[in-house]
Amino acid sequence: MDLFDEQNSEEAGQPEGGNAYTSSKPPLAAGMRPQSLEEVLGQDHILGPGKLLRRAIEADRLGSIILYGPPGCGKTSLAEVIARVTQRRFERTSGVLANVATLRTLMQHAEHRRRMHGTQTILFIDEIHRFNKAQQDVLLPFVEEGVITLIGATTHNPFFFINSPLTSRSQIFQLEPLDEKAIRELLERAIASERGLGRMNVVADDEGLTHLARVCEGDARRALNALEIGALTTPPDEHGRIHITREITEESIQKKAVVYDHDEDGHYDTISAFIKSVRGSDPNAAVYWLAKMLYAGEDPRFIARRLMILASEDIGNADPRALSLAVSAMDAVDFVGMPEARIILAQATTYLASAPKSNASYMAIEEATTDIKEGRTLPVPKPLRGTGYKGAKTLGHTGYKYAHDFEGHFVDQEYAPTSKAYYEPSSQGYEDTIRKRLEYWESLRKTTSGTADRAEGGTSDT
Numbered sequence: 176m177d178l179f180d181e182q183n184s185e186e187a188g189q190p191e192g193g194n195a196y197t198s199s200k201p202p203l204a205a206g207m208r209p210q211s212l213e214e215v216l217g218q219d220h221i222l223g224p225g226k227l228l229r230r231a232i233e234a235d236r237l238g239s240i241i242l243y244g245p246p247g248c249g250k251t252s253l254a255e256v257i258a259r260v261t262q263r264r265f266e267r268t269s270g271v272l273a274n275v276a277t278l279r280t281l282m283q284h285a286e287h288r289r290r291m292h293g294t295q296t297i298l299f300i301d302e303i304h305r306f307n308k309a310q311q312d313v314l315l316p317f318v319e320e321g322v323i324t325l326i327g328a329t330t331h332n333p334f335f336f337i338n339s340p341l342t343s344r345s346q347i348f349q350l351e352p353l354d355e356k357a358i359r360e361l362l363e364r365a366i367a368s369e370r371g372l373g374r375m376n377v378v379a380d381d382e383g384l385t386h387l388a389r390v391c392e393g394d395a396r397r398a399l400n401a402l403e404i405g406a407l408t409t410p411p412d413e414h415g416r417i418h419i420t421r422e423i424t425e426e427s428i429q430k431k432a433v434v435y436d437h438d439e440d441g442h443y444d445t446i447s448a449f450i451k452s453v454r455g456s457d458p459n460a461a462v463y464w465l466a467k468m469l470y471a472g473e474d475p476r477f478i479a480r481r482l483m484i485l486a487s488e489d490i491g492n493a494d495p496r497a498l499s500l501a502v503s504a505m506d507a508v509d510f511v512g513m514p515e516a517r518i519i520l521a522q523a524t525t526y527l528a529s530a531p532k533s534n535a536s537y538m539a540i541e542e543a544t545t546d547i548k549e550g551r552t553l554p555v556p557k558p559l560r561g562t563g564y565k566g567a568k569t570l571g572h573t574g575y576k577y578a579h580d581f582e583g584h585f586v587d588q589e590y591a592p593t594s595k596a597y598y599e600p601s602s603q604g605y606e607d608t609i610r611k612r613l614e615y616w617e618s619l620r621k622t623t624s625g626t627a628d629r630a631e632g633g634t635s636d637t
Contacts, residue, residue, distance in 0.1 A: 202399075202400070202403065203365055203371055203372065203399045203400070203402065203403035204395070204396045204399040204400055204403075206370045206371055207361065207364065207365050207368065207370060207371050207399060208251075208252045208255060209249075209252050209253075209256055210256070210259065211256060211259070211260070212229060212232065212233075212256055212260060214256075215249060215252065215253060215256060216249070216353060216357040216360060216361055216395075217248070217249070217351065217352075217353035217354060217357035218248075218249065218253070218350055218351065220351065221348050221349075221350070222253075228240075228348055232256075232257055232260050232261065233260065235260075235261045237257065237261065237324060238324065238345070238346065239318050239323075239324055239325035239326070239327075239344060239345040239346070240325070240326055240327075240345055240346045240347070240348055241303070241325075241326075241327040241328075241329065241333050241337065241342065241345045241346070241347045241348070242254070242326065242327065242328045242329070242348055242350055243329055243330075243331075243332065243333050243347060243348070243349045243350065244330070244349060244350030244351065244352070245330055245350075245352050245393060245394070245512060246330060246394055246396065246397075247352075247353070247391070247393065247394030247395045247396040247397055247398075248350045248351065248352055248353060248393060248394070248395070249350060249353070249395060250301075250328035250350060251299070251301060251328060253350070254267075254297070254299040254326045254328065255299075257297065257326065258297050258299075261295070261297075263294070263295040263296060263297045263324065264285075264288060264294050264295065264296040264297065265296075265297050265299065266281055266284075266285070266296055266297065266298050266299065267298075267299045267300075267301070268281065268298070268299075268300055268301075269300065269301045269302055269305075270300060270301065270302035270303050270304065270305030270306045270310075271301075271302055271305055273300070273306075273310070274310070275309060275310055275313055278310060278313045278314065279313060281298060281323075282313070282314075282317045282322060282323065284296075285298065285317070285322050285323045286317070286322045289322060295324065296322070296323050296324065297323070297324045297326055298323040298324070298325055298326070299326045299327075299328070300325065300326070300327050300328070301328045302328065302329065302330075303327035303328060303329050303337060304329040304330075304331040304333070304336035304337060308338055311337065311338045311340075311341050312338070312340070314341060315340055315341060315344070318341070318344050318345070319344060325345060327341075327345070332510070333347055334347075351393075352392065352393020352394070353393045353394075353395050354393070355385075355388040355389055356388075357395075358387070358388040358391060358393070358395060358398050359384055359385070359388040361395055361398065361399070362379070362384050362387060362388065362398060362399070362402055363384070365399055365402060366378075366379055366402075372402075372403075372406050375406060375417055376411070376415055376416050376417060377406050377416070377417045377419060378416050378417065378418050378419065379402075379418075379419040380418075380419065380420050380421055382420070382421040383419050383420050383421040383423060383424040384419075384424075385421075386421050386424045386425065386428075387401055387402060387424045387427075387428060389471065389472045390428055390471070390472050391428065391472075392472055392513060397428070398428075401424060401427040401428035402419070402424075402427070404427050405419050405423045405424055405426075405427035406419065408427075409423055442473075445464055445467055445468055445471075446464075446468065446473075446477075446478075446481065448460075448464045449461060449464035449465060449468065449478075449481075449524075450481060450485055452464060452528065453482070453485055453489070453524060453527050453528045454485065454489045454532065456528055456529065456532060457528060458524065458525040458528035458529055461524050461525070461528045462521060462524060462525060465478065465517075465520060465521060465524050466517075469513070469517050469520070475508050475512075475513060475516045475517070475520060476505070476508060476509060478520055479501070479504055479505040479508045479509075479520065479523070480505065482501045482504065482505075482520075482523050482524065482527060483498065483501040483502060483505055485501075485527060486498040486500070486501040486527060487536060487537070488534060488536075488537045489532055489533075489534055489537075490527060490530050490531070490532055490533065491533045491534065491535060491536040491537065491606065492533060492535070492536060492600065492604075492605060492606045492609055493530065493531040493532055493533035493601065493603040493604035493605060493606040494530040494531055494604050494605060495605060497526070497527055497530050500523055500526055500527070501523055501527065504519050504520065504522070504523035507519045508520060530604070531603040531604030531605075531606070532603060533600070533601040533603045533604070533606045535598060535599055535600050535601055535606065536598065538599075539597040539598040539599075540597075542597050543597045546595075553591055553592050553593060554592065556589050556590070556591070556592060557570075557571050557572055557573070557574065558572070558573065558574035558575040558576070558588065558589075559575060559590065560572040562575075575588075576588050583619075585616055585619060587619065587620045600613065
């Protein structure tokens with residue numbers, strides 16, 4: 176049965192599930208697939224009013240596309256909605272199940288329908304990244320000639336896992352994990368809709384739905400599956416209502432709720448404890464707070480961003496590798512995703528917590544910024560001003576000493592008309608080496624300055 180056979184069944188007076196929620200009814204996640212673009216949740220960045228993909232679907236001018244996003248974000252649902260809106264034939268296969276022979280058969284049928292009936296075909300391939308090069312190459316001529324409209328779905332970055340000839344013939348749209356608000360709305364729809372649990376008299380606590388929306392990590396399928404098993408395994412009360420509590424949702428999704436309100440104190444207190452633990456060089460406490468945040472469904476990219484800031488603010492030049500590690504962790508987290516991203520974050524956290532600490536760079540920029548805000552704006556010394564234009568010498572932009580022309584690649588000259596020291600390196604880690612180097616250069620300045628003073632004194636006496 177394809178998508179439109181299912182539609183015909185419904186039109187013939189055979190609604191899915193009949194009058195009760197029975198074993199013949201499809202899983203809740205399947206039953207609650209959106210039927211129109213208006214029912215698609217959480218992808219306004221590509222489906223909002225006026226967005227390219229929405230305009231192309233509504234005008235029936237859609238070419239081949241690749242939908243890239245995490246599990247449960249609605250890739251399959253969106254493909255089915257596109258088929259409904261454009262009224263094209265919907266054929267579905269998978270990168271796990273299909274082989275070259277299967278693909279060729281699908282293409283031949285699509286070509287026959289187009290030639291004999293003028294019917295356009297959407298070929299939806301789930302997990303398209305699992306196709307090898309030969310399988311992907313089979314699709315190319317049919318995509319190029321418009322025999323099919325390809326909709327590929329993948330959880331892997333298509334620029335790495337799909338052949339460039341295929342990506343160049345397709346538009347790529349990235350779907351985002353559904354946020355808590357979207358998941359919550361979907362759960363409420365499922366409870367009220369006759370396509371969902373509407374005939375079961377389900378009542379859900381606010382805390383229970385909030386817990387499901389939070390811990391499913393943007394995966395709508397996971398949230399609906401947990402709601403369904405909770406509803407099917409909870410006996411009704413004396414009034415015939417099935418009451419879904421937070422305790423039931425915890426058991427259904429096998430994840431205990433923790434006190435962690437994303438927009439309130441639980442969120443801010445925990446991230447504060449995490450950062451302060453890393454700054455305080457306690458890797459054990461830092462890993463605990465990291466685990467709590469991830470368990471509660473915190474966005475791992477948010478944690479990675481905070482670690483990047485900390486690497487400069489609290490470690491700085493005491494260990495210059497800290498920032499490089501934090502940036503690499505951010506890239507890796509974004510590429511790998513959860514749950515494996517927790518390992519990357521743990522490595523970055525323990526390294527930064529164990530690194531020597533210095534806030535000297537942070538204090539330097541803060542003090543310099545304060546001086547500028549308070550009006551201490553200094554002119555650029557003339558030897559340091561730009562000379563790449565005619566007339567610079569006339570303006571007196573001369574006298575710059577090129578450091579590499581001098582012994583030790585160092586020369587004493589005025590780089591700013593102030594003797595104030597903004598950067599005062601500590602004796603921690605590599606910054607101790609920097610401190611000693613700066614002290615050495617300062618001693619050279621004093622030696623050079625003393626020699627110049629004596630020379631000037633001799634000249635005046637003469």
